[in-house]
Amino acid sequence: MPGPTATPVSVPAAPLGGACRRGWRGRRTGAPGGLLLAGLGVAALSLLPIVFLVLEVRGVSLSEAHRLLFRPRIGRLLTNTLGLVAASTVLCAVVGVAAAWCVERTELPGRRVWMVLLVLPLAIPEFVSSFGWVSFLPGLRGFGGALLVTVVAYYPFVFLPVAAVLRGTNPALEEVARGMGLSGWRAFWRVTLPQLRLPVLGGGLIIALHLLAEYGAFAQLRFPTFATEIYVEYQLGFDGASAAVLSLVLVLLSLALLTAEVAARGRGRYARVGGGATRPHRRVRLGRRAAAVLGGLTLLVVLALGVPLSALVYWVLQGSSSTLPSSSVWGATVTTLEYAAAAAAVTTVLALPVALLSVRYRGAAGRGIERTTYVPRALPGVVIGLAMVSFSLRSAHGLYQTSTLLVLAYAILFLPLAIIALRGPLAQVTPRIEDVARSLGLGPVRAFLRTTFPLLRSGIGAGAGLVFLSTVTELTGTLLLRPTGTETLATRFWTYASSLSYGAAAPYAAVMVGISALPAYLLIRRVDEAGA
Amino acid sequence: MRRSVIGLLAIGSAFGVTACGGGGPSSGGAAGAKGPITVYSGQHEQTMAKLVTDFERRTGITVKLRSSDEGSLANQVLREGSASPADVFVAENPPALTVLEKQGLFAPAAASTLAKTPARYNDPNGQWVGVSARSAVLAYNTGELKAAQLPATLLALGGPQWKGKIGFAPTETDFQPLISELDALHGAGTAATWLKALKANGRVYDDNEALIAAVNRGEVAAGIMDHYYWYRLRDEVGAAKTTSALHYFGPGDAGALVDVSGAAVMKSSAHAAAAQRFLAYLVSRPAQRIIATSESYEYPLASGVKTARDLKPFGELKPPPISVDDLGDGRGPLRQLQDAGLL
Amino acid sequence: MNAISLRGVTRAYGTTPVLRGVDLDVESGAFAAILGVSGCGKSTLMRLIAGFDHVDGGTIDLGSVRVDDGHRALAPERRRVGYVPQEGALFPHLDVRANVAFGLPRRRRGQARVDELLDLVGIGGLQRHRPHELSGGQQQRVALARALATEPEVILLDEPFSALDPGLRAETRAEVRRAVKALGTTALLVTHDQDEALSCADLVAVLRDGVIVQAAPPRELYRAPSDVPLACFLGEANVVPATIEDGVAQTPLGPVRLRDAAGEGARGVVVLRPEELTLTAAGRDAGGANAEVGAVEFYGHDARVELRLDDPAGALPLIVRTGGHDAPEVGQRVVCAVGADGHFVGDGHAPDDLGRGTGTVAAA
Structure with missing residues (x-):
């Protein structure tokens, strides 16, 4: 028998004495102290860049801040940024839901292949896809161009969770609705769509935050936003203070987004009620609509995958500078894999307490901690990078220009991806099973590891996969924080692309896309498991 | 150089790990003559890598090269201050050097090093040495414009005949010195007026790479930039597909600006002697020959070394009589760009 | 001796009091029931006894050990209290065998012990089944076998039969009572079903508005209710x-x-x-x-x-x-x-x- 049998029965039932024996805990309510502490630690890590941003802004005089914030250009940046965030997020939601519905609920031929093709755009770095677009359509610029490029790059953030929910929901719900006399379309509108609210909002939030921070694509497409402006301030004025002022505007915008998402989410919780294995859904026969659906999906894949990939192929074939030592590709690949794996592992571990707090203990503390970790996602990599430079120089000098600091920065940047991936599966697991495990003699950590944790595999895989992909393609933070001499695929690509040696740059981008196959597989497995 | 990330994490106590950048205590005695040295470079990476390899071979001093874009690097060094792991800072343009110099982060360059290059291309205070140079040009599409239509002055591009024909990349570090130059030559306010006119006439590009590609395609008739972008584009797409050419502004015009890349030794360097050797090497004959033959298409600055590329001879460039110090630290032009609504 | 003894137990969520001074004694080896309508606080009481939640005031003794006194509480894993929640809460990633053996130390996870327990609850031969392949009644019995495996002093049954259809309910109930009695384990059943409480418990405690209004053997309670x-x-x-x-x-x-x-x-x-x-x-x-x-x-x-x-x-x-x-x-x-x-x-x-x-x- 495990520990409990050792509890001596002779202990008097008198008021407890002063000595605190093992296994005794102080009084508590709500979330366990250890978990709360872990969550607060993660939130503090996420706040690091914001804290250093504020420190930097303190050096700006009020009149200078006024001049910076109320010059004519700011209006344009604000319109551009907000307009694009709104339009692109909504379009991503429409495209993501439509594509997921076609793949999950219709008799689409080759569903599995479509699934892979529709997820893969996540594996293409934003600077590669916008570069591909600009090479093919040099006239592409401004709002329209930015909208097109961001929608085809980011819709998978909605597509994936929506596909998982469509696969996992009880078909009986829609059948009941049909039985009540609703047409197929109205049943979708009134029963299916409300169930998609949470995954759409979660994906939409990630996209919106991402768009606030996006630099590479908008720079290529000559579409100025706050993020591109921040880069320019650093680049031309070497002026951290004025860039920090603009960065704080992004922080405020991200807070507004986070509040709006909470409001839109409402009190909704669409956990599956009742047990039993999921029946597969009856698929809609496409009939004459098949051509339209196939055409639409093909167009989407061509836009999202075809354009950037063929640009890569074109430059490999056409470029005269593709004379590179293969060893440098190999070395950069190994380094990139190491960083991506480390970032995926660390970020997932950090995401676990936050996701647990926000799903299981939905108090103000849990929600506050979760929301805090989302804020840095709205900041461009250069802002996070420079803040981490300041932080380590001031408070952790031993970490400066080490791999550890770089991995921490990746974790700060990509935590929301891992948290959102964990939320869904976690909500499906009843905390009762941990109670049972505790009553069977397991301590809290072992109880979690042996019951809930194994059930989160798919969510952990999906979160780690997303972090892995994002780390592989991260550039600006990497340039600032990497140990001197370290080269990743992204920094190599940048080196060559920035000197117009596209032929030499292309193989690095190709490898980046190639090694993203595994994480993409993990993401698809998450959808599979939702239906199992 | 590359450490195993996983291994590093496995070590666990991350605070025990020292920076790879080698900012640690000197191991080469008081003079720090043996290095290793860390070089922060905002310069063209492939050329820099060649220079570093050659330097290591000649001196036995190990060099850790950190390449990034100049703006990020300068911001990074500003934060590092005296704790910088860097021994040498190499920049593409003078403003980045001026910013760091104003913060008192540089040590004076050795007189013998400064003596190798023309004084007008070095820092007047002797804190950094010019290494290579580029000329401002007007790249134009040969299908869109005839040589006779090309302007003699930069200011002329503000004229109505250039409406819709001129492209520029105001966020490029190459563009800012032109703004300082106009005011220095023609009096305060000139640049502001010119920028307004240019904004009305022209198309804004994000960077010179995009600009030269647009000019070559004929998307825009002409673009203001440094000369080497055109040469690099020609290398990439081939002479047959190069449908553009370069035009140099008239002698002494603001547009005839010669922009320099420079290098400095950090005051905080623990390997100052080795760092000074690196600086001396950069303006030495072997290094300047590498620059002269490199794919970066820059002009070597040391006397007696000529470019091996088919560039307009350095001696034929006629820049205006403005010192590099007059170009400032970039904050002035930034403000003017902001006021003109370009940023 | 009392296996469970509660004195003046209070618990509030925010400003809403749920338990307002609960006193209860359950003799060792007894099969007791707590009866109350939904929302009366009976599940809260159960979670306090199991140690998943802690009292605001009052005391809880299990055997001779004071496990919660309003200041400090013994961790659930050290209370020797088995727990069978509503719907069983079987571990969905483990088969029946692994579910039952979950709380056993490695050397005791042998086939024989699991077989013995499954036979005790009347469902031998389902070892390799996955939870989702079992009927509701079978799931409940596995949950019971799992809770009994570690030989707890007390077993808590939280509305374990409410999800079952009426025919199955009576049968499962009888089976559970028989198994628990066979081992001599003290059981505390929480239910909102009068028939269930009256038919299978030795002692029924009625919980209303956060207090026990009466605790008595079923016949006495039925014939002489206090109000x-x-x-x-x-x-x-x-x-x-x-x-x-x-x-x-x-x-x-x-x-x-x-x-x-x-x-x-x-x-x-x-x-x-x-x-x-x-x-x-x-x-x-x-x-x-x-x-x-x-x-x-x-x-x-x-x-x-x-x-x-x-x-x-x-x-x-x-x-x-x-x-x-x-x-x-x-x-x-x-x-x-x-x-x-x-x-x-x-x-x-x-x-x-x-x-x-x-x-x-x-x-x-």
């Missing part, structure tokens, strides 16, 4: 106004002998179960009160008859259960008499609104 709402909660009851005279209760139905002594002259009500009243056709002189049949629900083996008593103080409604063979017709005149000793509840226990007439189950 009228409780009486009605436990089953249909006729609540008839009464005054104590000469040691018997004077009621509109005539004098009723009492099971327990009551103070002379006391006013209150007598609680009479429908099966404690008898009916005879009017005209026969059998003693009792005249009444008219208002409604009849015929079940074959018996019938439920609603009456209106001819009472000078107003028509008093009554419910009577009679054998199916002599159920009266609607509108028939009958004589209603009391066929058993009554249970008197003094005025101090009878809220005005429930003071007269029949109570319904929902009244509690």
Whole structure:
């Protein structure tokens, strides 16, 4: 028998004495102290860049801040940024839901292949896809161009969770609705769509935050936003203070987004009620609509995958500078894999307490901690990078220009991806099973590891996969924080692309896309498991 | 150089790990003559890598090269201050050097090093040495414009005949010195007026790479930039597909600006002697020959070394009589760009 | 000795008090039930005993160990309390065998022990099944076997049968009681189902508004509830106004002998179960009160008859259960008499609104 049998029965039932024996805990309510502490630690890590941003802004005089914030250009940046965030997020939601519905609920031929093709755009770095677009359509610029490029790059953030929910929901719900006399379309509108609210909002939030921070694509497409402006301030004025002022505007915008998402989410919780294995859904026969659906999906894949990939192929074939030592590709690949794996592992571990707090203990503390970790996602990599430079120089000098600091920065940047991936599966697991495990003699950590944790595999895989992909393609933070001499695929690509040696740059981008196959597989497995 | 990330994490106590950048205590005695040295470079990476390899071979001093874009690097060094792991800072343009110099982060360059290059291309205070140079040009599409239509002055591009024909990349570090130059030559306010006119006439590009590609395609008739972008584009797409050419502004015009890349030794360097050797090497004959033959298409600055590329001879460039110090630290032009609504 | 002993246990969520001073003793080896409507705090009580939640005030002793005193609480894994939650909460990623063996130390996870436990709960041979392949009743039994595997001193059953259909419920209930009794484990069942509590527990504690209103063996509780709402909660009851005279209760139905002594002259009500009243056709002189049949629900083996008593103080409604063979017709005149000793509840226990007439189950 495990520990409990050792509890001596002779202990008097008198008021407890002063000595605190093992296994005794102080009084508590709500979330366990250890978990709360872990969550607060993660939130503090996420706040690091914001804290250093504020420190930097303190050096700006009020009149200078006024001049910076109320010059004519700011209006344009604000319109551009907000307009694009709104339009692109909504379009991503429409495209993501439509594509997921076609793949999950219709008799689409080759569903599995479509699934892979529709997820893969996540594996293409934003600077590669916008570069591909600009090479093919040099006239592409401004709002329209930015909208097109961001929608085809980011819709998978909605597509994936929506596909998982469509696969996992009880078909009986829609059948009941049909039985009540609703047409197929109205049943979708009134029963299916409300169930998609949470995954759409979660994906939409990630996209919106991402768009606030996006630099590479908008720079290529000559579409100025706050993020591109921040880069320019650093680049031309070497002026951290004025860039920090603009960065704080992004922080405020991200807070507004986070509040709006909470409001839109409402009190909704669409956990599956009742047990039993999921029946597969009856698929809609496409009939004459098949051509339209196939055409639409093909167009989407061509836009999202075809354009950037063929640009890569074109430059490999056409470029005269593709004379590179293969060893440098190999070395950069190994380094990139190491960083991506480390970032995926660390970020997932950090995401676990936050996701647990926000799903299981939905108090103000849990929600506050979760929301805090989302804020840095709205900041461009250069802002996070420079803040981490300041932080380590001031408070952790031993970490400066080490791999550890770089991995921490990746974790700060990509935590929301891992948290959102964990939320869904976690909500499906009843905390009762941990109670049972505790009553069977397991301590809290072992109880979690042996019951809930194994059930989160798919969510952990999906979160780690997303972090892995994002780390592989991260550039600006990497340039600032990497140990001197370290080269990743992204920094190599940048080196060559920035000197117009596209032929030499292309193989690095190709490898980046190639090694993203595994994480993409993990993401698809998450959808599979939702239906199992 | 590359450490195993996983291994590093496995070590666990991350605070025990020292920076790879080698900012640690000197191991080469008081003079720090043996290095290793860390070089922060905002310069063209492939050329820099060649220079570093050659330097290591000649001196036995190990060099850790950190390449990034100049703006990020300068911001990074500003934060590092005296704790910088860097021994040498190499920049593409003078403003980045001026910013760091104003913060008192540089040590004076050795007189013998400064003596190798023309004084007008070095820092007047002797804190950094010019290494290579580029000329401002007007790249134009040969299908869109005839040589006779090309302007003699930069200011002329503000004229109505250039409406819709001129492209520029105001966020490029190459563009800012032109703004300082106009005011220095023609009096305060000139640049502001010119920028307004240019904004009305022209198309804004994000960077010179995009600009030269647009000019070559004929998307825009002409673009203001440094000369080497055109040469690099020609290398990439081939002479047959190069449908553009370069035009140099008239002698002494603001547009005839010669922009320099420079290098400095950090005051905080623990390997100052080795760092000074690196600086001396950069303006030495072997290094300047590498620059002269490199794919970066820059002009070597040391006397007696000529470019091996088919560039307009350095001696034929006629820049205006403005010192590099007059170009400032970039904050002035930034403000003017902001006021003109370009940023 | 008591296996479970609660003294003055309080617990509030925010400003809402859930438990307001619960006292309860469960003897070692007993099968006890806590009965209450949903939201009365019974699941909270269970979680406090298991250690998943901690008391605000009061004490909890398990055996001779004080596990919670409002300041410090023993961790759940050290309490030796088995827990069978609603719907079983089997570990979905493990098969039946691994579920049952979950809490066992490695060396005891042998086949024999698991077989023994599964046989005990009556579902041998399902070792390799996954939870989702089992019926609801099977899931509950696996959950029980899993909880019993570690030989706990106390086992807590949190509404374990509520998700089962009625036929399966009775069978599973009996099986569970048998298994628990066979091991001599103290059991505490939480339920909102009166029949369930009364039929399988040795002791039933009724929890209402955060306090235990009465804890007694099932028969005693049913026959002598401490107040009228409780009486009605436990089953249909006729609540008839009464005054104590000469040691018997004077009621509109005539004098009723009492099971327990009551103070002379006391006013209150007598609680009479429908099966404690008898009916005879009017005209026969059998003693009792005249009444008219208002409604009849015929079940074959018996019938439920609603009456209106001819009472000078107003028509008093009554419910009577009679054998199916002599159920009266609607509108028939009958004589209603009391066929058993009554249970008197003094005025101090009878809220005005429930003071007269029949109570319904929902009244509690």
